[in-house]
Amino acid sequence: MDLLKPGPTSFLVRDGHFAAKRPENGDFRELGRAIGQHRRCQLTYTGKQRSVEPYRLVHNKGIWYLAATEAGRLKSFAFARIEALRVLDQSFIPDSTVQTRIESDDDIWFGEDHLKVTVQVAASNAYYFQRRNVLPHQQLIEQLADGRLLLQCRVNHPNQLLPIVRYWIPHVRILEPAWLQQQLHDELTDYLH
Numbered sequence: 001m002d003l004l005k006p007g008p009t010s011f012l013v014r015d016g017h018f019a020a021k022r023p024e025n026g027d028f029r030e031l032g033r034a035i036g037q038h039r040r041c042q043l044t045y046t047g048k049q050r051s052v053e054p055y056r057l058v059h060n061k062g063i064w065y066l067a068a069t070e071a072g073r074l075k076s077f078a079f080a081r082i083e084a085l086r087v088l089d090q091s092f093i094p095d096s097t098v099q100t101r102i103e104s105d106d107d108i109w110f111g112e113d114h115l116k117v118t119v120q121v122a123a124s125n126a127y128y129f130q131r132r133n134v135l136p137h138q139q140l141i142e143q144l145a146d147g148r149l150l151l152q153c154r155v156n157h158p159n160q161l162l163p164i165v166r167y168w169i170p171h172v173r174i175l176e177p178a179w180l181q182q183q184l185h186d187e188l189t190d191y192l193h
Contacts, residue, residue, distance in 0.1 A: 027085045031057060031066060040090040041068075044083040052077075053092045055099060060108045067102045067110065074098055076108040107136055109160040116154055117161060118176040123147025125171040134168075136160055150175075158183065 034041050035054045042051050052068035057079070059065075064079040101110065118141065121129050126149045128134060135153035142150045155161045162184055165172050169188075174181040 027082065028057070028064070028079065030085060030087055031079075034087045038091050038094055040088045040092055042084075042086045042088060043077075045077050045081055049084075053094075055094065056102050058102070058108055065108045067108070069095075069098060074101060074110040076110055107160060109136070109156040114154045114156060115158070115177070115180075116152060117174060117180060119151045119153060119165070120173045120175050121149040121151060121168075122171040125168065135164060162187070 031041070031054055033039075035056065039054075040051060041054055042049065044050070050070055052066075052070045052075075054066055054068045055074075056067040057064060058067050058076070065076040066079055066082065067074065067076055069075070117135075119135060123146055126143070126147055129138070129149055129151060130140075135151060137154040139152050140149065141152050144150065153161065158180055161174075161180075165174060165184060166188075174184060
């Protein structure tokens with residue numbers, strides 16, 4: 001395909017999310033081997049020593065993450081914040097449901113509890129939300145007569161959604177749950193003072 005050949009083409013793809021190369025250090029290669037050999041690892045992350053079962057190195061929005069289970073819970077660890085990595089001489093049996101979750105989720109916010117959020121989008125910006133999913137696990141509930149959209153999305157953590165909503169203010173509003181809209185309101189009020 002001509003798009004993938006080096007040199008001038010009629011296409012220009014600008015998306016910094018794919019520009020970052022994989023890290024060129026030993027820990028990245030070691031994690032790759034640990035994943036392939038199903039070896040448990042110890043590492044320090046945010047100042048805390050952790051024992052993990054590594055499943056995948058995931059490149060998401062320009063950042064590399066390790067998708068691993070810790071005490072049976074699937075988590076993501078920003079690769080750049082991993083310190084003191086040790087691959088242990090202990091193997092584990094990968095869980096196929098964990099693999100499926102990693103592959104099927106469209107983000108790195110892994111969690112057991114999903115929060116359903118209803119969002120209203122102004123008619124003036126509805127087009128952007130109709131041409132692609134802007135919100136995590138976005139689904140159209142209804143297009144109102146005046147052109148506004150009611151969307152539902154599913155997140156594992158409020159911070160998976162709030163930065164997106166802040167970007168689209170004043171064209172997007174959280175309708176449900178009310179506490180999440182209040183949290184956003186409080187954060188913005190605090191910022192303005």
